[in-house]
Amino acid sequence: MGRCVFVTVGTTSFDELISSVTTEENITILQDLGYDKLVLQIGRGTTTLKPYSTTSEFTVDVFRYKPSLAEDLKKADLVISHAGAGSCLEALEEGKPLIAVVNENLMSNHQNELAMQLYKDGHLYYCTCRTLGTTLKTMDLSALKRYEPGHPEIFASFLDKALGLN
Amino acid sequence: MTSQNQEALSCPALLHLSGSGMQDCALSVGFGFLVAVLLLGIRTRWVLRGYARPRSRKKDGLSLLVVAGSGGHTTEMLRLLGKLSTQYSTKYYVLAETDTMSEERIRSFERSKVTGIEKSMYSIHHIPRSREVRQSWSSSLLTSIKSTLHCLPLTVRLRPDVILCNGPGTCVPICLCALLLGIIGMKNITVVYVESICRVESLSLTGRILYYFSNLFIVQWPLLKEKYPKSIYLGRLV
Structure with a gap:
């Protein structure tokens, strides 16, 4: 059973991330780490990557969108995602090790706020396209803390109390 | 001379009268407006501070x-x-x-x-x-x-x-x-x-x-x- 890396750019595009992941150098790093399958969700991206298999049994799958990424997340052993809040939370709630890659072309994008905080809290790794290789080489996935889902029931009881119910 | 003089005499008086009347009027409108804004502000604050919660608990939720x-x-x-x-x-x-x-x-x-x-x-x-x-x-x-x-x-x-x-x-x-x-x-x-x-x-x-x-x-x-x-x-x- 091989190990799979899932890369997701979310609803828009992030070509820089796709080309960074698929450089020869980074593919080699991934292979050294024991991964043999790469699945890329490229969104609106213009990357012309085609699915391929190399002789060294490393496969790459590419697709633009799916109604749900849940299946791909489940199958993944490592997720590399754009730093958008929705994608990060989805991967963490699935209990997957995550590298959030910030898009430096989108300055002051509030979407990065959450990824940054979750990085500070030790739930994920955080890097740019340029530092992805270094992060892959130096990361220790066992050091990541498990992300616990929030507590909507606390909100429910707070609201009942505030409204004088019960 | 009589009628013209009378007009000349009464005119400044009239002007003076209407001038102070307008001033009063503007003052009271301004005052009324201020009071209205103040009351609206108090009322808005009252509503927002949560004094206006649904107090009567309805049986049907x-x-x-x-x-x-x-x-x-x-x-x-x-x-x-x-x-x-x-x-x-x-x-x-x-x-x-x-x-x-x-x-x-x-x-x-x-x-x-x-x-x-x-x-x-x-x-x-x-x-x-x-x-x-x-x-x-x-x-x-x-x-x-x-x-x-x-x-x-x-x-x-x-x-x-x-x-x-x-x-x-x-x-x-x-x-x-x-x-x-x-x-x-x-x-x-x-x-x-x-x-x-x-x-x-x-x-x-x-x-x-x-x-x-x-x-x-x-x-x-x-x-x-x-x-x-x-x-x-x-x-x-x-």
């Missing part, structure tokens, strides 16, 4: 108006709604006209909890979008006014006990209409705003507006609680 938004907002909202007690027996979902994805998700959410007593009444209502992503400020203002005009009859018709919203721009006009209903004494609506989990250190535009126009303002990260002392922090909720 409270009605809840939920403003749903696109994508992430809807995900967060459905999580909050999933744990609400059964005392909110009627739910009104208000959606932006262009949002069909959320409507489908809401319908499947409601279908999923059709189990005997938990089944609640719900309906879905559409309003024009008040602000598209990346729309400019000035044109946002115009569409917001249009949206408010559309929301007012809806809010008056539904008259919910509670409004719950979490960020889409659509909720601003609805909440302002709710405030208006409270000010004129038609219905006391409790406006509850929950800022998105994505907001760690800065509020969204909607949040920055509704911080001043909501009864309960909830944030999900401690840093925001520090910056906005009036907000409520209950930990991470979604």
